[in-house]
Amino acid sequence: MSAKALCSFLSAPAMMSVTTVERALVDCAMHDDFRYALAAFDSAFRQRRTTADAIIDACDSVSGDCGPVFRALHYTDPLAENGGESLCRALIIEYGYAVPKLQREFVDPANSFNKARVDFVWHLPDGRVIVLEYDGMQKYVDPRMTNRRSVQQVVRDQLERDALLKRAGVTTIVHATYDDVRNPLGLVAKLDRAEVPMRTGLRFFEHG
Numbered sequence: 001m002s003a004k005a006l007c008s009f010l011s012a013p014a015m016m017s018v019t020t021v022e023r024a025l026v027d028c029a030m031h032d033d034f035r036y037a038l039a040a041f042d043s044a045f046r047q048r049r050t051t052a053d054a055i056i057d058a059c060d061s062v063s064g065d066c067g068p069v070f071r072a073l074h075y076t077d078p079l080a081e082n083g084g085e086s087l088c089r090a091l092i093i094e095y096g097y098a099v100p101k102l103q104r105e106f107v108d109p110a111n112s113f114n115k116a117r118v119d120f121v122w123h124l125p126d127g128r129v130i131v132l133e134y135d136g137m138q139k140y141v142d143p144r145m146t147n148r149r150s151v152q153q154v155v156r157d158q159l160e161r162d163a164l165l166k167r168a169g170v171t172t173i174v175h176a177t178y179d180d181v182r183n184p185l186g187l188v189a190k191l192d193r194a195e196v197p198m199r200t201g202l203r204f205f206e207h208g
Contacts, residue, residue, distance in 0.1 A: 035090035
């Protein structure tokens with residue numbers, strides 16, 4: 001199994017163990033791109049299949065630089081709900097942007113019963129709040145996700161949700177798609193237009 005295939009296998013909703021989960025994750029991080037490794041790590045931790053200590057112990061049994069493993073561990077977040085969100089966040093990290101918080105809830109000040117949970121959010125020192133929503137194409141066409149609403153109704157609901165977020169204090173809303181993840185320069189352009197800040201104080205494993 002190639003490293004990329006292994007990472008994809010591990011990030012599937014119902015992954016199986018062909019070796020220990022820890023050793024598979026170590027191999028994934030050491031031999032494939034960070035973005036695929038992060039998706040696998042997020043999935044494993046979301047499903048509570050392993051721990052950071054267990055993965056670090058697994059590093060003792062391999063030869064080579066385990067820096068990529070520590071990098072994946074550092075950025076792993078079990079709040080990532082699917083592989084698309086993990087890939088999107090990995091690109092944000094790879095291109096040097098500040099790491100967003102995940103799955104934050106906003107309450108409509110006009111009606112506290114109306115709430116919206118967003119995929120990514122940055123709270124900036126100057127008071128601005130930037131939200132990024134990862135909108136996979138399934139959101140518009142998969143009946144399990146649309147609840148059999150028309151595309152027009154899905155879009156209308158999205159506009160209403162955006163209006164709620166604005167009322168709740170969000171200053172900028174970015175919508176990223178699967179195409180943006182496949183072609184990262186599209187995502188980068190959107191983040192730059194939204195003035196998402198770059199991160200500072202890179203960790204040792206971010207250099208070289």
